[in-house]
Amino acid sequence: MREEILELLENDSDLSSKEIATMLDIPANKVKMEINKLEEENVIVKYHTLIDWDKTDKEIVTAFIDVKVTPERDLGFDAVAKRIYKFSEVKSVYLMSGGYDLSVKIEGRTMKEVALFVAEKLATIEPIESTTTHFMLKTYKKDGIIFKGDQKAAERLVVSP
Known part of the structure; x- marks a missing residue:
């Protein structure tokens, strides 16, 4: 359960305990207690927002x-x-x-x-x-997220001889 919670939070730190509980099919209070413990143990160091x-x-x-x-x-x-x-x-x-x-x-x-x-x-x-x-x-890609670049450049046709 611990690693599953960490993986979910690593992919989306905005998830609530309730949402995680639903995804893992376990009680929300159990998820909340585990997250609190992970924060106290400094396993969860900080929540992060990815900005382009x-x-x-x-x-x-x-x-x-x-x-x-x-x-x-x-x-x-x-x-x-x-x-x-x-x-x-x-x-x-x-x-x-x-x-x-x-x-x-x-x-x-x-x-x-x-x-x-x-x-x-x-x-x-x-x-x-x-x-x-x-x-x-x-x-181009950071923390597993692909950044969308210039759409016109992406739509250009490849020129071949």
Whole structure:
């Protein structure tokens, strides 16, 4: 029951306990108690709204930064990750496998603002060896949801020789 409730809420955090109870064929008070317990245990960390910012007037520049780090003795990557995620520009930090150690998602108002953050704040942190910045240009799909783009572009015929 627990995982089923979590999956339903992950797909639609706006569902009520009553709606979930109906979908799972269990009493609503049992669902409500389980959700409260999940919130208390910090399994449910926060409820989230997915917004297509491209359809608003708000200008947001998003960048993903690959970061190579020299891990600190006895602390590994945790200490540097903590220093990074404290910056207000930072939206997410992930420990990664592969060619780099951390993946950092940041947001700013302009590309220059993001570039200055990387050059003046991020890259100057002592254990950081190098960074590679990737600017996000367009969102096609996020959190399992396909964003509808320009309908005219989607309707164009494919030209073949």
